[in-house]
Amino acid sequence: MENWKDTKKGSCCLFGDYSGHRILDFDEMNEQLNQLVHFKEQEAIGMTTFQYPIRHFTYGTGPYHVILTAGTHASELITNCFLIHFMKELDQHMFLDPKQFTLHFIPILNPEGTIILTSAIRTVIPRKITPFWEELLCIQYYTNSRLEDNYVIEKEDKDNKLQMWMFRYADSNCIPKKHKQLRESVKEIIETEKLPKGAMIAWSSNGVGIDLNANVPNPRYIKAMRQKIPFYHELRLNQISMTSKGPIGCPFRSNQFQFEPENKAIIRLYKDLIKKEKVLGSFIYHACGNLIYYLDEIDEKVNKENSIQNTKYNLQIAKKYQEATGYRILKDHKETTVDYMLKKILPGTILVELGNIRSTPLSQFIDSIDLVYSHIMNDNKKALIETIEMMKKLYENKG
Ligand SMILES: [Zn+2]
Incomplete structure (x- = not known):
């Protein structure tokens, strides 16, 4: 029972890890990012509507590139906290060879x-x-x-x-x-x-x-x-319409579709990198259900020459990630999302949904129930390291 801590006044007597705060606010995230030693901050990938930079950090200078993003959905706060936690650990222990890899981190894709x-x-x-x-x-x-x-x-x-x-x-x-x-x-x-x-x-x-x-x-x-009629979730937040501007679901500003600046920036990053570098794939973090979504290009009728190989590669990555997390693997059928577009643009992309506990943004920080928080932090760290190493091997064997 090593997780039982002394019960100093105001500390804890719950099962779990309470060695420090778990929730980070926007300023704290940036403070932690500013302290990284083995990372290089690149030029922001873009600016938001209200001129917040979408910060871009790289680890390593190796030939094999990987993109990692968190916080597409702001309320899925655990994703930002996980990715920043991972960056800090990587900074300290350097468990991936910086001469082999260049990892691109967008830890706060949606600063506003x-x-x-x-x-x-x-x-x-x-x-x-x-x-x-x-x-x-x-x-x-x-x-x-x-x-x-x-x-x-x-x-x-x-x-x-x-x-x-x-x-x-x-x-x-x-x-x-x-x-x-x-x-x-x-x-x-x-x-x-x-x-x-x-x-x-x-x-x-x-x-x-x-x-x-x-x-x-x-x-x-x-x-x-x-x-212009309201449209509601079946379950959670069924009192907030997704067809008008607000906290959830609204796809665009007016009748005319336009990409939001955050999406223009991330799509541009993917496309530019793919043009110039060996990009092994990417990890997109969300927070709902302990799931791994991969793209089955055959199933989805994606019209590409390499669809059979791509699908096989995507599934291998999903399976490797599953080994350390136990997350359930699903084929992607959400073609009405930007994440789906990114999966089509870059083979080797998986979407990971952190946490099998309902209700963002706070439930994923709970540790006394099933060690939810500790599992998210530790299992995904292990999964990322092992999966990225495997992706490199697969890439080398391919070519
Ligand atoms: Zn989400």
Whole structure:
């Protein structure tokens, strides 16, 4: 029972790892990134609508390139925290040979969303809280969301959700004043769309209320989009429409489709790198379900010469990643996402959904239930190292 810690006042008596804080807000993330020694910060891959740089760090200078991204959906905060944790570990232990690899990290793909979301979190979970209380509040959020999910199923309830109600004082004013334009944008969205109180804690979108992964020309609910009628999730957040600007699901700003600057930037990074370098693949992190999605090009009728080899390669990567995580492997059938586009652009891309616990952004930080947090951090670290090494071997054998 090595995980039992002494119960100093204000520390903990729960099962799990409480050696430090687990939740990082936007500023803390950047502080940690600034301290990396064996990483090089490259020019930002692009700027967001409100002029936040999308930071790009590389590790190593080797011939084999890999791209890793986190935080497409801001509310999937565990992805940012995992990737930054991995970067710190890599910085310290250098367990991948920097002469062999060049790893490209985009740890905060959606800076505006991350500012909005983490500002909301800080209204209830301040920086200086003890790890024990951080855990308890995450559990409170989780248990509230469990209860609410049951109400949706059993009572067809569409009220505001208890877990959001915990954050009802999180409005645009909780965003630090230095983010003036972003604050105004969020304020306007909340007012115009009449978002329920606490909606900021569910913020997946960017600062203009567009969901980066849904930001494709033909989203799943294109009909509702065109007719400007509300469209709701079946289960979670069934009180927030996905066809208007807000925390979740809205694919574009007006009737006319346009890529958001964050997506233009990431697609450009993929395409430029593929043109110039040996890119082994990429890892895209989301946070829902302990799953690994790979692209079956044959199944999806992707019209490429190498579709058989690509599919085989994608599956080998998914299987290797599964060894260390135990995550379930699924073929991709979500062609209405930007992630799907990226998988088509770059063979060797998998989408990893961290955590088999419901309700982002807080439940994935819980450690006293099934060591959810520790498993996410440790298993995925191991999986990444082993999978990247294997990708190099496969590439060498191929060619
Ligand atoms: Zn997601």
